[in-house]
Amino acid sequence: MSVKSILDHKISRKSFIRGVPAAAAAMVAAPAIQLAQTSAAVAAEPETKPGYYGAPRTWMWNPNANTMVDTSKWKKDGPYTIGFSNASISNAWRVAFQHGVLWSAGQHRDEIAHLLVTDANDDPSKQIADIQDLISQGVDILLIAASTEDALDSVVGRAMEQDIPVVMVDRKVKTASNYITYVTASDWALGRLEAQWLCETLGGKGNIVMLPGIAGSSVAEIRIKANEEVFSKFPDIKVLEKQYCDWNPATGKSVMAALIQKHGKNINGVLADSALQGYGAIEAFLDAGYKAGEFPPMTGGDVARMYQLANQHNIKMVGIDYPTSMGITGIETALDVMKGISVPDKVEVSFQVVTSPGADTVSVKGDRHLLDHVSMDDPGDLSPSNGLPAGYNPSTFNPDYPK
DSSP: OOHHHHHHHHOOHHHHHHHOHHHHGGGGTSOHHHHHHHHHHTOSOOOOOTTOTTOOSSSTTOSSOOOEEOOGGGOOOSOEEEEEEESOOOSHHHHHHHHHHHHHHHTTTTTEEEEEEEEOTTOHHHHHHHHHHHHHTTOSEEEEOOSOTTTTHHHHHHHHHTTOOEEEESBOOSOGGGSSEEEEOOHHHHHHHHHHHHHHHTTTOEEEEEEOSOTTOHHHHHHHHHHHHHHTTOTTEEEEEEOOOTTOHHHHHHHHHHHHHHHGGGOOEEEESSHHHHHHHHHHHHHTTOOTTOSOOEEOOSSHHHHHHHHHTTOOEEEEOOOTTHHHHHHHHHHHHHTTOOEESEEEOOOOEEEOTTOOOSSOOOSEEHHHHOOTTSOTTOOSSOOOOTTOOTTTOOOOOOO
């Protein structure tokens, strides 16, 4: 039986949309038997906690085998004081992510006495000081989104040495023994999917530019490795340049403007690992005089504006949201640790593949089309995969949580 027929046979369309896109990306590199095992493992519907609005409560959707971590040594009676050290709220994704953390804490007031929140403003030195301050305030557990892998590694490890459990969320540090578990979505799968889609869309031949996020961030660096893994299978795909854009729309726009000026129509495709710099890149093409239908194919998920611009200007694109709902899952996972419930060493939240109409390729097919995922009336800074209550608007949302 072929991989495709295994998937078709084992998984309903509903369960495929909710749980498998990350695992299916392994088709790029994984043997068929591994994919078959994965599909069989996730065929059942997950339990979803009431109020989650589609964010899975359970960790069962991990696309890989789970190594379970015994957390009984950290078990204690609540209510708990959780320290949340966020890398920043410097873009629309990070705002929605933090909203998820705060909202989730508010849903667990009976278990959480205080949620202490810090914002490092993307500064590793400040985040080190933030974490030390949270430790001095006597937190029971730390939830950390690291600004960079290397710089935060030691301070995270020291927290664990002081018997303060650490749950990483969104971004990790480099030493796995320095934390209990890492809540994320599969950056390997995301990177492979977007690169595979772009290579197939270009017919295996063409010049592309890469616009990754923040240098040194685990999320950006893993996606680059996954991209390059796919590019190695397409020798006629040439990467003209790779420039980090800090997941910042203004930076994405200025970088893309310079690349257009330098390479012009020789740019056949744009690989942005997020819509944050992706919609900035679209704006640069618009400023350069590109008309609807003239844009090269592009990648980038996470915020509504890129989907809206792609629809408006007939841009062929694929978007893969890195779900901000992982902030919700981060709080749930931290509570499991404090209760002594075993957790997997990596919790991977599922995501969806979103394509513009007619943009499906042989290997990468959309779970949803653009206007099924967002509407033209949505706020441009909306993160669609937020897991928050219906009608969520980042500019007006004010979650109530135990301070």
